[in-house]
Amino acid sequence: MAFDKKDVKKKSDHISDWYNDIVLKAELADYGPVRGTMVIRPYGYAIWETVQHIFDGMIKSAGVENAYFPMFIPESFLKKEKEHVEGFSPELAVVTHAGGEKLAEPLVVRPTSETIMYSMFAKWVKSWRDLPLLLNQWCNIVRWEKRTYLFLRTTEFLWQEGHTAHASHEEAISFALKAHEWYRQIFVDYFAMPVLLGKKSKTEQFAGAATTYTVESLMPDGKALQAATSHDLGQNFSKVFGIQFQDKEKKLDYAWQTSWGLSTRALGGLFLTHGDDAGLILPPKVAPIQVVVVPILSSKIPAKKDQSAYVDRMYQALVSQQVRVKLDDTDDSPGKKFNKWEMKGVPIRIEIGVKETDDETVTLVFRDTGEKKTMPWKEAIMQIDDELKAMQLRLLEKQKAFLKEHTHDVSSYEEFKKIMETTKGLLKAFWCEDAGCEKEIKNETKATTRCLPMDTKEEKGVCIHCGKPATHRWIFGQSY
Amino acid sequence: MAFDKKDVKKKSDHISDWYNDIVLKAELADYGPVRGTMVIRPYGYAIWETVQHIFDGMIKSAGVENAYFPMFIPESFLKKEKEHVEGFSPELAVVTHAGGEKLAEPLVVRPTSETIMYSMFAKWVKSWRDLPLLLNQWCNIVRWEKRTYLFLRTTEFLWQEGHTAHASHEEAISFALKAHEWYRQIFVDYFAMPVLLGKKSKTEQFAGAATTYTVESLMPDGKALQAATSHDLGQNFSKVFGIQFQDKEKKLDYAWQTSWGLSTRALGGLFLTHGDDAGLILPPKVAPIQVVVVPILSSKIPAKKDQSAYVDRMYQALVSQQVRVKLDDTDDSPGKKFNKWEMKGVPIRIEIGVKETDDETVTLVFRDTGEKKTMPWKEAIMQIDDELKAMQLRLLEKQKAFLKEHTHDVSSYEEFKKIMETTKGLLKAFWCEDAGCEKEIKNETKATTRCLPMDTKEEKGVCIHCGKPATHRWIFGQSY
Numbered sequence: 001m002a003f004d005k006k007d008v009k010k011k012s013d014h015i016s017d018w019y020n021d022i023v024l025k026a027e028l029a030d031y032g033p034v035r036g037t038m039v040i041r042p043y044g045y046a047i048w049e050t051v052q053h054i055f056d057g058m059i060k061s062a063g064v065e066n067a068y069f070p071m072f073i074p075e076s077f078l079k080k081e082k083e084h085v086e087g088f089s090p091e092l093a094v095v096t097h098a099g100g101e102k103l104a105e106p107l108v109v110r111p112t113s114e115t116i117m118y119s120m121f122a123k124w125v126k127s128w129r130d131l132p133l134l135l136n137q138w139c140n141i142v143r144w145e146k147r148t149y150l151f152l153r154t155t156e157f158l159w160q161e162g163h164t165a166h167a168s169h170e171e172a173i174s175f176a177l178k179a180h181e182w183y184r185q186i187f188v189d190y191f192a193m194p195v196l197l198g199k200k201s202k203t204e205q206f207a208g209a210a211t212t213y214t215v216e217s218l219m220p221d222g223k224a225l226q227a228a229t230s231h232d233l234g235q236n237f238s239k240v241f242g243i244q245f246q247d248k249e250k251k252l253d254y255a256w257q258t259s260w261g262l263s264t265r266a267l268g269g270l271f272l273t274h275g276d277d278a279g280l281i282l283p284p285k286v287a288p289i290q291v292v293v294v295p296i297l298s299s300k301i302p303a304k305k306d307q308s309a310y311v312d313r314m315y316q317a318l319v320s321q322q323v324r325v326k327l328d329d330t331d332d333s334p335g336k337k338f339n340k341w342e343m344k345g346v347p348i349r350i351e352i353g354v355k356e357t358d359d360e361t362v363t364l365v366f367r368d369t370g371e372k373k374t375m376p377w378k379e380a381i382m383q384i385d386d387e388l389k390a391m392q393l394r395l396l397e398k399q400k401a402f403l404k405e406h407t408h409d410v411s412s413y414e415e416f417k418k419i420m421e422t423t424k425g426l427l428k429a430f431w432c433e434d435a436g437c438e439k440e441i442k443n444e445t446k447a448t449t450r451c452l453p454m455d456t457k458e459e460k461g462v463c464i465h466c467g468k469p470a471t472h473r474w475i476f477g478q479s480y
Numbered sequence: 481m482a483f484d485k486k487d488v489k490k491k492s493d494h495i496s497d498w499y500n501d502i503v504l505k506a507e508l509a510d511y512g513p514v515r516g517t518m519v520i521r522p523y524g525y526a527i528w529e530t531v532q533h534i535f536d537g538m539i540k541s542a543g544v545e546n547a548y549f550p551m552f553i554p555e556s557f558l559k560k561e562k563e564h565v566e567g568f569s570p571e572l573a574v575v576t577h578a579g580g581e582k583l584a585e586p587l588v589v590r591p592t593s594e595t596i597m598y599s600m601f602a603k604w605v606k607s608w609r610d611l612p613l614l615l616n617q618w619c620n621i622v623r624w625e626k627r628t629y630l631f632l633r634t635t636e637f638l639w640q641e642g643h644t645a646h647a648s649h650e651e652a653i654s655f656a657l658k659a660h661e662w663y664r665q666i667f668v669d670y671f672a673m674p675v676l677l678g679k680k681s682k683t684e685q686f687a688g689a690a691t692t693y694t695v696e697s698l699m700p701d702g703k704a705l706q707a708a709t710s711h712d713l714g715q716n717f718s719k720v721f722g723i724q725f726q727d728k729e730k731k732l733d734y735a736w737q738t739s740w741g742l743s744t745r746a747l748g749g750l751f752l753t754h755g756d757d758a759g760l761i762l763p764p765k766v767a768p769i770q771v772v773v774v775p776i777l778s779s780k781i782p783a784k785k786d787q788s789a790y791v792d793r794m795y796q797a798l799v800s801q802q803v804r805v806k807l808d809d810t811d812d813s814p815g816k817k818f819n820k821w822e823m824k825g826v827p828i829r830i831e832i833g834v835k836e837t838d839d840e841t842v843t844l845v846f847r848d849t850g851e852k853k854t855m856p857w858k859e860a861i862m863q864i865d866d867e868l869k870a871m872q873l874r875l876l877e878k879q880k881a882f883l884k885e886h887t888h889d890v891s892s893y894e895e896f897k898k899i900m901e902t903t904k905g906l907l908k909a910f911w912c913e914d915a916g917c918e919k920e921i922k923n924e925t926k927a928t929t930r931c932l933p934m935d936t937k938e939e940k941g942v943c944i945h946c947g948k949p950a951t952h953r954w955i956f957g958q959s960y
Binding site (some may be wrong): 048068070072139 | 510512513514517518519520521522525526528529545546547548549550551552553554557569570571572573574575576577578579580586587589596599600603604615619620622624625626635636638
């Protein structure tokens with residue numbers, strides 16, 4: 001497929017058209033044949049594999065083990081936890097027939113696996129010796145969304161879901177916060193996305209949780225994205241599924257639980273965040289291709305030295321430096337190649353033309369700034385790792401500045417409404433914590449509570465909307 | 481959970497009871513709440529992760545990329561290839577309702593992904609430049625089996641499915657054979673399972689294939705297990721899905737395709753093959769725990785030296801040797817620990833008692849032979865890798881001898897029937913290659929054609945059953 005800049009929608013004009021366009025043109029994904037489904041293509045999937053690799057290392061070092069539970073959940077299981085079934089009912093896909101027969105009990109395709117996992121936990125957990133039980137699974141999930149959006153909202157998506165059971169509430173909370181911290185690291189350190197850490201309001205929390213901890217990020221259009229969540233489930237599920245253990249004093253107690261998930265939705269946030277009018281920009285740490293080497297052949301002025309041997313020497317040197325490097329030696333024109341790899345967001349392009357060959361230099365072009373640097377090839381090999389690290393930091397710093405610029409302390413509801421109608425962004429405002437008041441704000445401004453920041457302090461104030469006394473400033477925003 | 485030898489069924493008495501028993505007791509898997517489903521527990525899943533790691537390396541080095549396609553397939557897609565839909569129809573699970581509404585077209589949960597993948601291939605492949613297209617996905621699969629069996633036959637299982645498209649039939653066949661060779665390596669080199677490589681008969685081949693290549697193994701009860709298959713699909717699917725490309729001469733042609741899969745079913749074969757009355761025996765290369773260190777404390781005769789420091793030194797030395805080692809310092813009795821780790825099939829147990837501590841020795845106990853060796857601890861550290869390799873080979877040699885002993889050249893149908901009624905095993909016999917004759921043999925002896933071995937030679941003979949002329953000796957056997 002040819003990449004032509006003029007075909008690509010501008011990010012600055014209409015972000016959602018631009019986004020769909022780059023996801024398709026960079027070959028991250030394609031629309032599946034069934035409404036709301038998506039095919040994750042190799043270039044997009046490679047990023048997910050990197051996330052899996054990083055996150056799997058984090059959880060395993062904390063003693064979490066991977067397992068696999070069945071995808072089909074008896075409908076009756078979902079109904080056991082009242083809030084849980086209410087939260088998920090509208091989004092369920094249901095298998096009614098199998099093996100040529102109508103099933104006695106319909107099976108729900110997992111929208112999340114608390115119920116099926118905890119029915120097994122009840123069988124396995126008997127004593128404090130069986131705790132903590134620390135499991136995770138990588139799997140597909142189905143939630144039948146009405147309005148879908150590539151990566152960000154699809155009827156089927158991939159994720160990891162961690163599920164743990166503990167002997168005390170303190171231990172469970174501390175584990176939920178550990179997952180929260182892992183997610184922060186994924187976004188900040190790998191995706192170069194600054195995030196807000198906080199707790200969800202009762203309305204916005206996970207259906208069945210005691211407390212939901214969230215990692216919230218801000219997209220370029222001023223809307224918030226819930227990037228990943230971890231839940232302190234209290235004893236809500238252990239009580240309905242009967243996960244009981246005998247403690248050291250031989251007393252029976254219900255287990256304290258957590259669950260936490262990170263999905264391919266996060267990749268949508270990554271793509272939206274860094275791209276520009278020329279396409280995707282991938283942070284070096286997660287880019288499947290970090291460096292593309294593009295030889296520029298000229299039929300008019302042949303190089304004095306053997307250009308292809310020189311190009312190959314450079315390519316091999318990068319390979320042995322552990323750089324994820326691609327050599328584009330196709331017969332496309334240099335212009336076409338530049339457009340293609342810019343669209344795909346490759347952090348650094350190395351151009352090697354006749355002049356570079358004769359001088360034994362190379363030209364580095366940086367995807368985020370467009371800046372060019374020509375240097376001796378040996379120097380480039382030595383500096384490439386630092387250049388990638390510098391770009392990783394540059395991307396994060398740029399987003400930090402953006403987040404700061406678009407986070408506002410507001411004290412009047414007029415100002416609140418005005419910002420939500422214009423630039424959007426995140427608003428910090430006193431709120432009375434009443435669900436009815438929260439709903440009115442949402443109806444009037446499309447803004448929901450995103451979170452109560454973890455580092456919040458108690459203050460005296462009045463609710464931005466109803467004027468009643470309030471003790472904390474919450475974060476509001478319109479969301480994806 | 482306590483492991484008590486007397487609770488465990490004997491492999492020699494009734495293999496299927498023994499098998500279910502060890503799968504549950506070794507905590508490889510558990511029954512799921514829905515009939516025919518299974519939970520893969522961490523100990524079993526770790527083996528699958530090892531398989532994924534090994535196989536992913538093999539396919540990536542051949543240029544295959546991972547991707548992810550939707551699980552739900554429109555019913556109409558499956559119907560496009562006549563043999564394909566006939567083969568899979570009785571086993572389908574069907575989603576009829578989603579998002580609270582009845583779907584206009586029912587969705588089938590993938591029993592394999594040819595149809596959904598190839599509908600996308602048709603969109604992506606236009607020119608010879610787009611070929612070969614080499615994709616793989618790791619995912620869950622649903623086939624609604626009537627009689628289920630842990631790992632070996634479950635309604636949902638995990639697998640990898642590779643799907644490729646090529647510009648010529650020769651190239652496609654050679655890729656299908658490449659996959660065939662990868663599977664041979666997995667079974668022989670990692671699972672210590674000798675296998676037969678061959679082609680399937682028309683009756684037994686994949687529904688929609690031109691030729692199916694199979695890797696067949698023999699289980700301890702004399703039944704055959706189809707361990708993994710790769711298919712030359714010819715142009716069967718490309719013609720119905722319209723995967724057309726312009727070749728170098730600008731002529732339009734349909735792509736030539738392959739598909740190939742390895743599933744968690746293979747783990748069932750692994751567990752069945754090597755275990756004994758005391759439980760599982762895992763080949764060192766795929767064992768999640770290769771060595772377990774068991775300190776034997778005695779309250780009567782305390783060691784002169786610091787026993788726990790000595791145990792820890794040994795443990796740490798093994799860790800730094802890259803051995804997958806576990807220290808069992810629980811307060812269970814040594815006997816209980818021995819039983820537990822024997823049940824779990826850990827290749828080598830290292831016992832460290834008072835005498836070992838005082839002498840600075842350790843005692844190695846080998847899971848397959850029960851043999852014990854006491855040696856200075858430094859020597860054990862140096863030899864551990866060789867000992868693991870030696871066990872890996874020993875397990876393979878033992879199975880090779882078993883396979884040889886239970887493979888028979890037969891020339892009379894009486895003999896054929898007698899063996900199938902008694903010891904079973906694999907039979908090599910002339911067959912006329914008529915499907916009707918094949919069916920009669922199956923009805924009379926429960927034996928099916930397993931494969932035509934790859935190294936077969938044309939000969940003159942008469943069919944074992946009908947007496948008509950035959951040119952090749954096929955492998956027959958009863959199968960899982």
